[in-house]
Amino acid sequence: MADSTIHRYNLKAKKYEQKWRRYLDHTHRILLKHIEVTPTDIILDPSGGTGLLAEKLFAQDYTFDHLVINDPSNQMLAIARQRLADKSSISFDNQKVQDLSYPQNHFSKIICLNSFHFYEQQEQVLNQFYKLLKPGGQLYILDWNREGYFRIVNTLIRWSSSEYINTRSLLELQQMISNNRFSIQASYSWNWRYWKLMFTEGIK
Numbered sequence: 388m389a390d391s392t393i394h395r396y397n398l399k400a401k402k403y404e405q406k407w408r409r410y411l412d413h414t415h416r417i418l419l420k421h422i423e424v425t426p427t428d429i430i431l432d433p434s435g436g437t438g439l440l441a442e443k444l445f446a447q448d449y450t451f452d453h454l455v456i457n458d459p460s461n462q463m464l465a466i467a468r469q470r471l472a473d474k475s476s477i478s479f480d481n482q483k484v485q486d487l488s489y490p491q492n493h494f495s496k497i498i499c500l501n502s503f504h505f506y507e508q509q510e511q512v513l514n515q516f517y518k519l520l521k522p523g524g525q526l527y528i529l530d531w532n533r534e535g536y537f538r539i540v541n542t543l544i545r546w547s548s549s550e551y552i553n554t555r556s557l558l559e560l561q562q563m564i565s566n567n568r569f570s571i572q573a574s575y576s577w578n579w580r581y582w583k584l585m586f587t588e589g590i591k
Contacts (some may be wrong), residue, residue, distance in 0.1 A: 436463045
């Protein structure tokens, strides 16, 4: 993730959930329909922001062994720490995704939600995900999809934002995941309001 993007999220952390409430409600709801979480899972949320995903997992009575919330924005992560301070199964990290230093084959699931378009080194990130996942581990990615009319919206977002944004189409994302040795198990694309979104599940 670019330093300019990290800086922007440090500045807007306190208003982030309020500004994007409907979008976050929708994407989290769709994600939770398509993932499976088991009591033995060790999960990585690589750009976990304010810890909203973990909170929703707890709210729906999902159980897991451990979940790491990583985010390079100190201010976003501070909100997550406060929100989940009483949860012993949660830990926090503050690294860029490509720099995460966990052992190989450590996680059973990686859930990458609303953040893949921010990664400058997407191929390197996917390779890192592959190394960090156990054999048979699952990678879930939900993000914008720049196909169709949303190419125009995506271009406007890029022009008007100081953040680094590199949105992929569903086909491009599938190819990248396959090139990094994952087996694709599911892929979906849908429209919501003016957004074009996509979800992909890959297995190591």
